[in-house]
Amino acid sequence: MKSLVIVLLAILVGFTTVFFAYSRQAAQVIKPTEKQKKQALPTLSAEEETLAKQKKQILAEIEDGQVYFATLKTSLKENLYQIDVYLSAKPEMKVDAADLIIRTDKNLTIEEVKKGQVFADYPRLINEKQTATITGIAKLGQDKIVFGEPNQIFASLLVSKNKTNLPAKLTVDTENTKAFLNGQMVLDKQVSFNEITL
Amino acid sequence: MKNKVLAVVFFLSLLVFMYLGTRFAFRSRAEAININLKLKLQGHFQANSRLMVRIDVYDSSAKVAQFENIPLLYANSGFFEGMVILEQNLDTSVPYALFIKPQNYLGQLVCGENKFGADCQYPEIFLDNSGKLYDLTATPFFAGDLAPPDGKVDAGDFSKIIANFGTNNEIGDINLDGIVNGVDYALAIKTLSLNKTDDAINLTAAPTPTQEATPTAIASPTPTNTPTNPTPLPTATPIATPTATPTPASSGKGKCNATLTGQVKATYLGMNECRVLNETTYRCVNSASECTNTACIQQTREEIKEALNRCSFWLASFDENSPISCQVSFVPDENCVDPAPDTSCDDNSPKCP
Numbered sequence: 001m002k003s004l005v006i007v008l009l010a011i012l013v014g015f016t017t018v019f020f021a022y023s024r025q026a027a028q029v030i031k032p033t034e035k036q037k038k039q040a041l042p043t044l045s046a047e048e049e050t051l052a053k054q055k056k057q058i059l060a061e062i063e064d065g066q067v068y069f070a071t072l073k074t075s076l077k078e079n080l081y082q083i084d085v086y087l088s089a090k091p092e093m094k095v096d097a098a099d100l101i102i103r104t105d106k107n108l109t110i111e112e113v114k115k116g117q118v119f120a121d122y123p124r125l126i127n128e129k130q131t132a133t134i135t136g137i138a139k140l141g142q143d144k145i146v147f148g149e150p151n152q153i154f155a156s157l158l159v160s161k162n163k164t165n166l167p168a169k170l171t172v173d174t175e176n177t178k179a180f181l182n183g184q185m186v187l188d189k190q191v192s193f194n195e196i197t198l
Numbered sequence: 199m200k201n202k203v204l205a206v207v208f209f210l211s212l213l214v215f216m217y218l219g220t221r222f223a224f225r226s227r228a229e230a231i232n233i234n235l236k237l238k239l240q241g242h243f244q245a246n247s248r249l250m251v252r253i254d255v256y257d258s259s260a261k262v263a264q265f266e267n268i269p270l271l272y273a274n275s276g277f278f279e280g281m282v283i284l285e286q287n288l289d290t291s292v293p294y295a296l297f298i299k300p301q302n303y304l305g306q307l308v309c310g311e312n313k314f315g316a317d318c319q320y321p322e323i324f325l326d327n328s329g330k331l332y333d334l335t336a337t338p339f340f341a342g343d344l345a346p347p348d349g350k351v352d353a354g355d356f357s358k359i360i361a362n363f364g365t366n367n368e369i370g371d372i373n374l375d376g377i378v379n380g381v382d383y384a385l386a387i388k389t390l391s392l393n394k395t396d397d398a399i400n401l402t403a404a405p406t407p408t409q410e411a412t413p414t415a416i417a418s419p420t421p422t423n424t425p426t427n428p429t430p431l432p433t434a435t436p437i438a439t440p441t442a443t444p445t446p447a448s449s450g451k452g453k454c455n456a457t458l459t460g461q462v463k464a465t466y467l468g469m470n471e472c473r474v475l476n477e478t479t480y481r482c483v484n485s486a487s488e489c490t491n492t493a494c495i496q497q498t499r500e501e502i503k504e505a506l507n508r509c510s511f512w513l514a515s516f517d518e519n520s521p522i523s524c525q526v527s528f529v530p531d532e533n534c535v536d537p538a539p540d541t542s543c544d545d546n547s548p549k550c551p
């Protein structure tokens with residue numbers, strides 16, 4: 001009985017020693033120590049300080065709320081239409097990034113995708129003839145941060161009907177269409193348009 | 199006496215179980231399945247920057263293992279490197295594909311030696327303990343897929359960068375310099391504008407080699423004595439023999455000398471840069487018709503774009519409206535050798551007035 005207790009004790013001591021040694025080593029490999037972290041902390045440049053302060057100030061002034069996409073359809077010719085997509089919200093609202101993805105059925109061809117005025121920067125504006133992908137983002141300039149200002153045109157699409165006598169439809173990719181402010185999704189998908197029939 | 203025996207039993211047991219513990223806890227690198235990775239990431243990094251990488255292991259049908267938080271270090275070579283120990287029971291007789299996903303970056307698929315991304319059709323990697331190097335430096339990993347990663351760079355990632363701008367938060371700190379700033383923003387913009395995503399994973403089973411028909415005595419062709427050197431062709435009759443003096447026009451090969459002038463405009467981290475272009479160079483062409491001003495301009499633009507990407511780590515964008523002109527002249531030269539490619543990133547050209 002006594003030998004069994006001693007063997008069990010030895011197992012316990014042996015595994016505890018190994019476990020502590022291993023976990024300490026593993027933690028060291030994966031995570032930098034607090035000391036390393038403190039030593040590595042860099043500082044912002046003067047311009048970046050200004051931008052960070054501006055951002056804080058703008059965010060403090062924005063009221064909570066949501067935005068939504070709305071459309072205005074204009075017939076230009078017999079089979080050519082302009083679809084203006086607005087990003088709408090209450091007056092004091094701003095956004096810092098938005099994606100809009102629109103797909104068409106086979107009876108429609110996207111002729112042109114034009115950026116709007118909501119954002120100062122549209123780094124992604126892709127026309128794949130039956131899919132339009134538009135991304136607008138807040139612009140970080142050297143001394144100014146420009147957030148997206150809703151209640152203007154986000155993007156415009158020129159679409160043509162291939163067969164005039166047949167109906168045609170544009171559909172929003174609701175899963176990948178989003179709008180954000182300060183890392184939070186602010187697009188109201190219930191209110192936002194989901195499709196347009198021409 | 200009894201106490202001494204018990205003490206011996208205790209220490210012997212302790213040694214045995216410590217040994218067993220170390221066998222399981224510290225499997226040596228020589229024993230465990232391991233690989234060496236070398237990655238090229240878009241962006242500038244400080245020496246010894248530590249990058250966390252996720253590795254997903256796929257066989258031909260599904261993901262079979264996932265390894266998180268694998269640290270790689272930024273070496274002087276300009277790449278992230280490190281040995282990765284794959285501590286799960288992976289079958290060394292089954293071919294695998296590896297999906298490499300660095301933190302805050304888009305992932306790349308490697309399924310064999312020099313088989314990456316779209317070239318990956320089926321798994322070809324046999325894992326072992328030899329520490330084989332997988333060099334993924336041909337195509338850089340593109341930045342901006344922030345945590346939680348979703349395989350693409352979109353508005354959500356930008357919003358996180360802006361939300362964390364000016365802070366020391368890890369979210370948004372793409373280039374691991376400890377701060378979220380304009381560099382992180384610029385890195386993500388580049389990826390977004392290129393509309394890059396994670397490599398698609400559409401693996402199939404490796405094709406089984408078609409079984410060759412067993413040659414029968416009848417079917418097998420009688421081996422003819424194939425001469426090692428082909429039978430010499432009949433010598434040309436003296437009438438047909440061309441004159442010994444080769445005329446330069448016979449092959450048309452030559453040197454296309456070019457004088458490049460104009461301006462190279464680019465955007466780097468949101469700032470416009472412009473340099474005066476004024477240099478002479480040449481390239482070898484197969485015929486005079488290949489030596490045109492248009493071809494020269496096209497090639498110059500491509501070379502400038504390539505150099506900008508390489509030297510700026512994909513942070514600079516070439517302005518396609520840069521006014522560049524070429525004046526070319528063709529000189530026949532049978533032995534023309536192309537100049538060595540300029541891989542230097544030193545730019546001593548003057549700024550535009």
